[in-house]
Amino acid sequence: MFGLGVVKGFGVTLKRFADTYIDDVKKIPSRYAGQRGVIDQGPEDTGIFTIQYPEEKRTLPERFRYIPMLLRDDETGEDRCTACGICAKVCPPQCIWIVRDKDENGRPITRPTEFYIDASICMSCGLCAEFCPFDAIKMNHEYELAAFDRYPKLVYDKEELTVLVSYYAKLYPTQYTEEEKARADKAEKKSK
Amino acid sequence: MLKARLPAETPELPSVTPVWPGAELQEDEIWDLYGIKFDGHPFLRRILMWDGFNGHPMRKDWKEAFFEEEGKPFSSRWPEGHHAWAEDRVPWHGNVNYPDHFDPETWKEPVTFEAVQDEPGGNGNGRLHTQRIVVNMGPHHPSTHGVFRMVATLEGETIISLKPVMGYLHRNHEKIGERNTFIMNIPYTDRLDYLSSMSNNLGYVLAVEKLMGIKPPERAEYIRVIMAELTRVCSHLWSIGFLLNDLGAYFTPALYTIRERELILDLFEEASGARMLCNYMRFGGVTRDLPTGWLEKCNTVVFDRLPRAIDELERYLTNNEIILARCKGVGYLSAEDLVRYSVSGPMLRASGLQYDIRKVEPYSIYDRFDFEVPKFDGCDVYDRYRVRMFEVRQAVKIVQQALKQIPEGEIQTGKKAYQVRVPAGEAYARIEAPKGELGFYIVSDGKPNPYRYRVRAPSFINLNALEPMCIGYKIADSVIVLGAIDIVLGETDR
Amino acid sequence: MSNTEATITVEVPARWQDAVPGAVLSEDANSVVVAPESLVALCTYLRDHEGYDYLSNVTGVDYLNFKGRDASNRFEVVYHLYSTRGAVALLC
Numbered sequence: 001m002f003g004l005g006v007v008k009g010f011g012v013t014l015k016r017f018a019d020t021y022i023d024d025v026k027k028i029p030s031r032y033a034g035q036r037g038v039i040d041q042g043p044e045d046t047g048i049f050t051i052q053y054p055e056e057k058r059t060l061p062e063r064f065r066y067i068p069m070l071l072r073d074d075e076t077g078e079d080r081c082t083a084c085g086i087c088a089k090v091c092p093p094q095c096i097w098i099v100r101d102k103d104e105n106g107r108p109i110t111r112p113t114e115f116y117i118d119a120s121i122c123m124s125c126g127l128c129a130e131f132c133p134f135d136a137i138k139m140n141h142e143y144e145l146a147a148f149d150r151y152p153k154l155v156y157d158k159e160e161l162t163v164l165v166s167y168y169a170k171l172y173p174t175q176y177t178e179e180e181k182a183r184a185d186k187a188e189k190k191s192k
Numbered sequence: 193m194l195k196a197r198l199p200a201e202t203p204e205l206p207s208v209t210p211v212w213p214g215a216e217l218q219e220d221e222i223w224d225l226y227g228i229k230f231d232g233h234p235f236l237r238r239i240l241m242w243d244g245f246n247g248h249p250m251r252k253d254w255k256e257a258f259f260e261e262e263g264k265p266f267s268s269r270w271p272e273g274h275h276a277w278a279e280d281r282v283p284w285h286g287n288v289n290y291p292d293h294f295d296p297e298t299w300k301e302p303v304t305f306e307a308v309q310d311e312p313g314g315n316g317n318g319r320l321h322t323q324r325i326v327v328n329m330g331p332h333h334p335s336t337h338g339v340f341r342m343v344a345t346l347e348g349e350t351i352i353s354l355k356p357v358m359g360y361l362h363r364n365h366e367k368i369g370e371r372n373t374f375i376m377n378i379p380y381t382d383r384l385d386y387l388s389s390m391s392n393n394l395g396y397v398l399a400v401e402k403l404m405g406i407k408p409p410e411r412a413e414y415i416r417v418i419m420a421e422l423t424r425v426c427s428h429l430w431s432i433g434f435l436l437n438d439l440g441a442y443f444t445p446a447l448y449t450i451r452e453r454e455l456i457l458d459l460f461e462e463a464s465g466a467r468m469l470c471n472y473m474r475f476g477g478v479t480r481d482l483p484t485g486w487l488e489k490c491n492t493v494v495f496d497r498l499p500r501a502i503d504e505l506e507r508y509l510t511n512n513e514i515i516l517a518r519c520k521g522v523g524y525l526s527a528e529d530l531v532r533y534s535v536s537g538p539m540l541r542a543s544g545l546q547y548d549i550r551k552v553e554p555y556s557i558y559d560r561f562d563f564e565v566p567k568f569d570g571c572d573v574y575d576r577y578r579v580r581m582f583e584v585r586q587a588v589k590i591v592q593q594a595l596k597q598i599p600e601g602e603i604q605t606g607k608k609a610y611q612v613r614v615p616a617g618e619a620y621a622r623i624e625a626p627k628g629e630l631g632f633y634i635v636s637d638g639k640p641n642p643y644r645y646r647v648r649a650p651s652f653i654n655l656n657a658l659e660p661m662c663i664g665y666k667i668a669d670s671v672i673v674l675g676a677i678d679i680v681l682g683e684t685d686r
Numbered sequence: 687m688s689n690t691e692a693t694i695t696v697e698v699p700a701r702w703q704d705a706v707p708g709a710v711l712s713e714d715a716n717s718v719v720v721a722p723e724s725l726v727a728l729c730t731y732l733r734d735h736e737g738y739d740y741l742s743n744v745t746g747v748d749y750l751n752f753k754g755r756d757a758s759n760r761f762e763v764v765y766h767l768y769s770t771r772g773a774v775a776l777l778c
Binding site: 193194195196197198199200201203204205206207208210211212214215218219222225226228250251252253531532534536540545547618620622629631633635637643644646648 | 716717718719720721722723725726728729730733739740741742743744745746747748750751752753757758759760761762763764765766767770
Binding site: 002003004005006008009011012013016041042043044049061062063064065086089090091092123124125126127130131139174 | 372373375376377378379380444448451454455458461462463464465466469471479480483484489492493496497504507508509510511512513514515516608610611
């Protein structure tokens with residue numbers, strides 16, 4: 001019958017329309033009531049998929065990557081970075097630049113005095129974090145970085161980039177445990 | 193592979209467009225980027241750059257504005273870097289450096305038109321005295337899916353000629369690829385067809401692996417296939433949704449498809465860290481193993497959610513009378529012509545030709561899976577839609593098989609290094625990307641960066657067939673014909 | 687990947703030479719160098735008689751200061767041909 005296809009199609013829209021209300025009823029208390037928060041939508045969910053950003057936000061998976069961060073040890077206060085420069089060499093848009101520290105005699109030592117990342121050209125590829133041999137640079141989950149000026153707001157220096165290892169451990173629980181285990185194994189092998 | 197060698201002075205070659213009209217856009221591109229002239233080409237023009245651009249940028253003696261050295265482009269920033277914007281160091285301020293005898297004031301576009309021509313008209317459909325009108329659609333037009341322009345000459349509402357104009361998103365991906373090291377190119381390939389970054393990764397990685405002579409371990413192969421097929425689902429769902437947008441069903445069908453796509457993007461994000469620009473594959477493996485719980489989630493999506501969603505979508509769209517009326521018989525081009533125009537992908541399979549690279553030249557481990565290549569022979573927009581629907585089902589089927597078979601084990605051959613050693617030589621690898629045949633041609637001279645890095649972009653080459661598919665139809669149909677080609681401008685313009 | 691590599695062996699049949707004399711200048715492991723003036727004739731022959739009906743990729747390469755190259759053969763235009771009919775062996 002002519003027109004049946006259109007009618008059937010509208011049946012689908014009608015179902016979806018109903019779904020949004022059924023969804024509301026199922027999720028009591030409603031996600032719109034009270035304080036809004038972090039929304040996690042899985043493959044079982046039906047109904048509305050839109051998220052009312054910025055009041056609501058998605059949960060971020062552990063591997064989410066945005067802008068790099070540098071790790072500093074909680075107890076010793078030492079930076080993990082040794083200024084080896086692999087991150088700068090592998091960075092596709094070349095947004096990292098490092099100045100290596102010198103000792104009293106003017107010889108370079110394994111510590112950066114300056115470390116810049118130009119967030120306005122960083123492409124969030126994560127290669128720096130992937131190839132850092134000292135686990136010193138990781139990808140931060142902080143993505144609300146909008147600023148009015150590129151310079152100096154979006155050129156991050158060492159202090160702005162540095163976070164504590166405990167912060168990293170909270171963002172990346174599984175990865176942190178794995179790395180710590182690998183580190184402990186390595187140390188054990190060395191001591192033997 | 194045929195090769196023709198040409199001298200440095202006045203390189204000229206006869207055009208092969210009489211044999212394969214599909215060479216037209218590619219020869220335009222070679223003229224634009226290399227300055228090699230093609231005799232007998234119907235309309236040789238600068239297709240990606242404009243006429244006011246001085247020089248041919250892919251030539252090795254043409255250096256980009258901030259060029260310092262190969263492989264490590266901005267060494268001045270390291271180790272004694274001080275902050276400086278790259279654009280402050282542009283030798284041509286404002287990036288204006290015209291070629292000799294070029295005056296921007298008097299310049300006329302190669303695709304020129306007079307808005308109204310009072311030629312003796314009449315398309316034979318009546319006794320009306322008609323005028324030819326040129327309609328310029330784009331570059332900013334919602335139907336063009338990006339910054340793309342169609343210059344259509346009309347008589348009444350019927351298209352009598354249509355020229356694609358592109359290059360608004362051109363960034364010379366290939367030149368960037370030639371100064372980058374091999375591994376730095378992987379995130380750049382994400383940005384080609386940004387709706388299917390996993391496929392682009394796969395194509396590039398396969399080409400380099402061919403040169404290096406390595407193969408990834410079993411588990412990595414399976415992960416790659418799962419990712420590539422999920423990408424196909426994403427890309428086709430997107431394309432179906434936006435085809436409906438072009439038809440005027442504003443955003444309801446598009447959002448229904450995007451909702452399912454969203455779940456796949458969540459899976460990508462959990463595995464790779466990014467939803468669209470995944471940067472997930474490496475030479476000889478993938479970046480990281482799948483996180484715990486990923487396979488279970490993927491199982492729910494692939495076995496439960498997607499089959500239901502596709503059924504619902506079919507119920508919603510496939511027999512809709514309005515869609516049938518708008519799509520059936522529109523944009524007809526026979527299989528023979530499509531092959532001559534170098535068209536690949538779903539368009540070719542909607543013309544009765546079962547040509548799928550996964551079947552005719554299986555790469556990775558596609559020979560292990562049981563799937564069908566669609567065969568529809570309507571050669572029109574409607575069948576291109578049905579081919580996509582069919583391929584989504586087949587892609588889901590492949591992922592289902594892969595999820596059942598995936599073994600445990602390593603995900604990387606050899607040690608992961610930030611600088612890979614690629615032996616000298618050349619390789620061409622092609623894959624069946626969602627949009628069509630995606631090829632990477634790589635020439636290496638043993639240095640850390642490729643000597644030549646070429647992307648055979650399906651979105652670009654499929655546009656060869658745009659004009660012949662539109663001629664004779666109404667101007668409103670050109671929108672859905674373009675929608676059914678399914679271009680992504682990041683890949684078209686590179 | 688391995689099964690395709692096996693098919694990538696080019697032996698230019700003598701009949702190419704007979705069909706378009708002087709077109710094939712030289713050949714190596716995976717490519718055939720063609721004389722520019724007889725390119726169109728050879729392509730027509732390949733399309734009509736050898737089944738290479740699909741021109742996949744055309745691209746240029748600039749071999750400036752490349753080992754073994756000089757000004758007389760600085761540029762190269764590369765054509766990748768395939769067959770959509772399946773049965774024909776690849777020329778790659």
